[in-house]
Amino acid sequence: MSPDPRQDERDFLANYDPRAYDPVAVTVDVVALTIRDGALHVLLVRRGEAPYAGMPALPGGFVRAGGPRQGEDLPDAAVRELAEETGLEAGDPELGRVHLEQLGTYGRPGRDPRMRIVSVAYLAFAPELPDPRAGGDAAAAEWTDVAALGLTESGDQRPGTTRRLAFDHARILSDGLERARGKLEYTPLATAFCGDEFTIPELRAVYEAVWGEELHAGNFHRKVLSVPGFVESTGTTSDRTAGRRGGPRPRLYRAGDARLLHPALLRPGREELIR
């Protein structure tokens, strides 16, 4: 490496194609998912300005730069945006329980009418977080049932859907949901939607909410317990009565130490989708 990075930088700025300096802005958008009342919800904000003023959008914003070695890393920007919109402090331990992963990057020319914007989308999975309105300066953000958005597999929204998403956020959310559905198959991600301790039926409710289909209780139960490291017993039983309509008290489990599920829990009935 050259002994003088600033000289490098001057050479660099002087030499290469100036078209590359047409402004390109980099943003992060966050698809934050949680389970509320047994249904999958996504965090949406209401846009205050044009374009798409008044329409719901994914929380997001510009990545802070400031020089070659200054500014924030992309995952940090995603956490910051999530914290700002949920009203949680950036250092809140509640945020430590949130699983965050990069989803993909969207840069089609024209996706933002104001300027060329490349957006790095992140996917966040959280157990029930406080309602965004409770936070101090939290914007008009709220958890929205994804079923109400009428998303199709192709990333569009069905005609007649009242809550249309801004920009290409329907596509990004659609990709995020598909990623989440797939990850539930071969990782213990579903436990990230639960509290520290949870029952097998609660875990099954997570799978049913994300996959959108009912699962056979008995087979699911045996299967989860048969995957090494998926869950570990606490030896106690749940005394929560909310949502239960009878039957014995279910046992409580914690997340195990597995990072991959083997064998995987495959989604039923995907034969038609394969071709």
Next chain:
Amino acid sequence: MSPDPRQDERDFLANYDPRAYDPVAVTVDVVALTIRDGALHVLLVRRGEAPYAGMPALPGGFVRAGGPRQGEDLPDAAVRELAEETGLEAGDPELGRVHLEQLGTYGRPGRDPRMRIVSVAYLAFAPELPDPRAGGDAAAAEWTDVAALGLTESGDQRPGTTRRLAFDHARILSDGLERARGKLEYTPLATAFCGDEFTIPELRAVYEAVWGEELHAGNFHRKVLSVPGFVESTGTTSDRTAGRRGGPRPRLYRAGDARLLHPALLRPGREELIR
């Protein structure tokens, strides 16, 4: 939407946090993989300038911008970079057989010492492409055996490796290889490394090169034929003798119409990697 996008743009540029306009450049980098002589190879260029002058790097370059609706989309930029470095024309039908997918985006501050750069990495799978040197103005690019790069699972290169990659390209390549290994399990991607017609042993050689382990010929053969839509018979046999050391002439197959393999071909012996 506002009736005057240019007014939107002026408002936009006037109003928001100017720190976002600290220059951030967006590049694409391409992890192009192919099989040569039974070993997995990646396309690398030799850097001509500081930083990392003389060191091998992934092919890549700046995304062309030019205004809100001008410039190229990210996948187009990746195809352009790949075409430039391989010496193929951008419209060459040979490029149409290349499978391209987004790998991930890397934006850690300091990853490029000159300025803040966010790089969108793409993964390309191709059957044997012409040698880059054959192309007209092709840079000093060449296919490199990935085994010679001494990559570890953590994305570093083993001490003593002579060909050290520039920037964080060892990490990017490492992520690309892991993605490729995984995709071979549940998609028919391996056929993208083969010609139009191929034999089951050739297909097995692809799996062995990418996974880095030998597979049982008999079980692999039966398994491939049992997955619906993976391959379809041509009714002919291969008369190529290159690489074969005996035995009957293998039958020829084409890629089938499956987009997912069901059941999947799982990598053997991953029990240790699960925790």
Next chain:
DNA sequence: GCAATAGTGTCTGTAAGACAATATTTA
């Protein structure tokens, strides 16, 4: 001829899914 390989057959352990049975709880 000899060694290597393509392709098929067989057997065993594991897993998925349908279904049933029992015990325990809420309403």
Next chain:
DNA sequence: TAAATATTGTCTTACAGACACTATTGC
């Protein structure tokens, strides 16, 4: 008491992997 639910058991079918076998080719 009736209905719902947690948990376990049983059975069938499918599949992965180990191994064996035969036929066909290159050298």
